[in-house]
Amino acid sequence: MRRVFVFRPEPASRRTISKARELGLDAVSIPLFDLEKLDWSPPDPSSFDGLLLTSANTVKMGGDRLDRYRGLPVHAVGEGTAVAAEVAGLGIASIGGGGIDQLLAGVDPEARLLHLCGEDRRLPSITGRSITIVPIYRASEREKVQGLEDLEGQVAVLHSPRAARRLAELVDQACRSTVRIAALSGPTAEAAGEGWEAVRIASSPNDTELLALAARLCET
Numbered sequence: 001m002r003r004v005f006v007f008r009p010e011p012a013s014r015r016t017i018s019k020a021r022e023l024g025l026d027a028v029s030i031p032l033f034d035l036e037k038l039d040w041s042p043p044d045p046s047s048f049d050g051l052l053l054t055s056a057n058t059v060k061m062g063g064d065r066l067d068r069y070r071g072l073p074v075h076a077v078g079e080g081t082a083v084a085a086e087v088a089g090l091g092i093a094s095i096g097g098g099g100i101d102q103l104l105a106g107v108d109p110e111a112r113l114l115h116l117c118g119e120d121r122r123l124p125s126i127t128g129r130s131i132t133i134v135p136i137y138r139a140s141e142r143e144k145v146q147g148l149e150d151l152e153g154q155v156a157v158l159h160s161p162r163a164a165r166r167l168a169e170l171v172d173q174a175c176r177s178t179v180r181i182a183a184l185s186g187p188t189a190e191a192a193g194e195g196w197e198a199v200r201i202a203s204s205p206n207d208t209e210l211l212a213l214a215a216r217l218c219e220t
Contacts, residue, residue, distance in 0.1 A: 001026070002180070002218040003154045004211075007163045009033045009139055012056060015080050016157070020211050025218060030147045032166045033139035035118075037061050040136045043114060045069050050093060050107070052115040052131065053077065054100055054122075056084035061137035062116060066090065075113070077103050078206050099185070099205040100124045120162050122187075145170060153178045155217045157210060160184070161191035168193045182214040 003026045006016045013029040020027035035057055042065050051069050053059070054077040059066065066088055073093030076082035082095045096103030104126050107113070112130045119138040124131075139162070152175045158164045164183065171179065173195055181199040183189035189201050200217060202209040 003028055003150075004157055004182075004214050004218060005030055005151055005154055006157050007032045007167060008159050009035050009057070011060060012080070012159075015056070016159075016207055016211070019207055020157075020214070023211055023215055025211070025215055028147065028150070030145060030151075031142065032145060032163055032170075033141055035061060036138050036140050038119070038136055038138060040065075040134055042068055043132065043134060045072055045114075047112065048072060048114040048132070049111040050075055050113050051090070052103075052113040053081050053085055054103075054115070054117055056081045057118060057137060057139075058116045059084040059088050059090075061118075062088075065136075066116075069114070072114070075103055075107050080207065097204065097206050101126055104129065120160075122160075141166060148175075151175060151179055155180045155182060155214050157182045157214050158184065158188050158192060159210070161187045164188050164191035164193075180217040182210055182217055184210050 004020050006013050006029050009031045017027045017029050045068055051072045051074045070089055074085045074090045075094045077096045082092050094106055101124050104124055115131050115133045116136050119135045156179055176195045179196055181192050181196050183201050185205045189199050202213045
């Protein structure tokens, strides 16, 4: 059975690894990026009706500054983000399971939302919403990535187009032809490029479906 390689930064990588092991997968973490806090000024919470969170990394990197938003209902893109927000003392109003568009489809279209996020993010295709975007962290590429020599013949789990592009830069063609890709979304699969043994897309853009896909790729 093939091993699963996860390329998310910490702490998101640990959560994915834990879920993978619950499925009986032999999972390995090789982060391609390190998170770095940005200097940002928290907007006045009274100007918003809700807080939009699309990554648990936001909670980690926001720190004590998030305390001022405890009165705002949180719309979280997935279970992992929701759990992190709850641990930080924030109240959850809704939890998505299929990306930012699916999440926003269930939110009052008139709501004024504050989106705290990373510099690299997926913008919603839904238009006409009042969303104030405030980047509070960036993911910087690691200059030295160790462990990629063990990727040959295994399964790579990719959560973002940026991670897919970075992995493609680091893996030579000989290795690439033996690796199967489990991609969170179509754009992620496209960013990985060609030459892989197989590239498959999760049925829904969440960790549960992505790891289920990875499990199938390990066995076939």
